[in-house]
Amino acid sequence: MLQIPISEVIKKIETSSGLSEAEINEQIKKKLKALDGLVSEEGAAYIVANELGVKLFEDPTSGPLKLKDLVAGMRSVEIVGKVTRVFDVRSFQREGKTNEVGSLVIEDETGRSRVVIWDERVNWIKEGKLAEGIVIRVKNGYVKASNIGGKEVHLSARSQLIFDTETEIKIGSGGVAEVKIRDIGPDQQARLIGTVVRVFPPHFYKVCPECSKKVTEADEGTRCNKHGVVEPKFAMVFSLVIDDGTESIRCTAFQNRAENLVGMSAAEAKEFGEEKALERIETKLAGKNIQIEGNIRENKAFDRIELMINNVNVNPSAKMIAQRLVNK
Ligand SMILES: [Zn+2]
Structure with a gap:
């Protein structure tokens, strides 16, 4: 790292x-x-x-750091990356004054980082000058651990934010980078390999049979926003915890991703009953090494980050696991 x-x-x-x-x-x-x-x-x-x-570092001005190499506590860092996400400016009160804070996500070919800006620079977000797709260079930023474990580059009054029109940034290689759980932060895509240390019983909810969207109960029956009154089917949500030796994280899969992971359809699992289904899932997954890809989300209700599963490989190759052990 x-x-x-x-x-x-x-x-x-x-x-x-x-x-x-x-x-x-x-x-x-x-x-x-x-x-x-x-x-x-x-x-x-x-x-x-x-x-x-x-x-x-021998010469701290020798050029920008790669985003994957940022470590909380670093000062005077220079980074360059392409803006891939811009968040709404938030205002807050401090000592009777209204302050504003803006944040965005930048990426380079090695990773991504949230960038936090204060003072009049937030106007660049409001005016749309700091927008997705542009490349920015930050000089003299400092790296902080965010309160949920991610890393953020903050700008102070003596930091510079430069609109860089000369540097070309290639983001990723199409694939999602493999990261260690302790290094992940919110709003990023991540690929993790770890051991399943806990599984939770599956839960079921009603969805539209046409579009698989959540349905609501109305007087006339079960309604889909798009398809009107429908005969709903059950969908499944399933969570597990994986640990990669650096930390653990809760991962959640919905619908067909949950069904693939569990190896049963929602209807089958429901038929089995929660407890029996859980037993079968434990036999299949507990203690197994698996590879998971998905989006990291902040779960504010529980003050933790979670991974929303997009892709699972329950049998990552021995070569891949060995590679990972070597990299440790
Ligand atoms: Zn529908």
């Missing part, structure tokens, strides 16, 4: 600060504890280096 391995970071701190390796490790441990799971060990090491004024 980092350009510099943690052992090297510690060595650099050792030579520039005069602290012993044990003392540095102690500080990293303290930082990890203080940030309570918000940063990785590498991230904590970066923060400690920053606080001690140890320069980790």
Whole structure:
């Protein structure tokens, strides 16, 4: 994940600060504890280096960092990426004053990051100048862990946001990048490989037989917004938790994706009954290594992030798993 391995970071701190390796490790441990799971060990090491004024990069102005290499606690970072999403400007009160904050998502060929802007720059969002498809370069930004575990680049008064018309950014390669669970943030697509550590019983809800959209009960019967009164069928929603050694995440599948994952149709599973269906699902999935692809969403009600499943591979090849172990 980092350009510099943690052992090297510690060595650099050792030579520039005069602290012993044990003392540095102690500080990293303290930082990890203080940030309570918000940063990785590498991230904590970066923060400690920053606080001690140890320069980790020979020349911090040597060019932009790749988005996948951003670590919470970094300062004075330069990044460049294509805007792929712009959020509505939010206003909030602080000390009796109304402030505004804007955020967007940028991507490069290695990953994506949320970018958070304050002060008059939010007008660029309101005016539509900061829009999807343009390339921006941020200088002197700082990286923060968001309160739900993702990484964000914030701009301060001395940061620069440049509309970059010269750099070309190729996003991804069509495929979704494989990431570690501890590195994911909201509003991104992710591919994860992990072990199924928990399965939940499937739940059922009524949908339109024509368009599979949710239906509502009305006086005249069950209604689809598009197809009027219909004889509904049951659809299934199913959740599991996977763990990849860095962290775990709850993943949820709806309709045919749930049916594929479970290996039963909604009607079959309903016929089985929740408990029996759960038993069968456990036999099929518990403890298995699976690959999951989907969108990361913030679940505000539970203050956690979840993955909405688009694609599942319940038998990732041995080669892929081995590769993953090597990469660790
Ligand atoms: Zn319908």
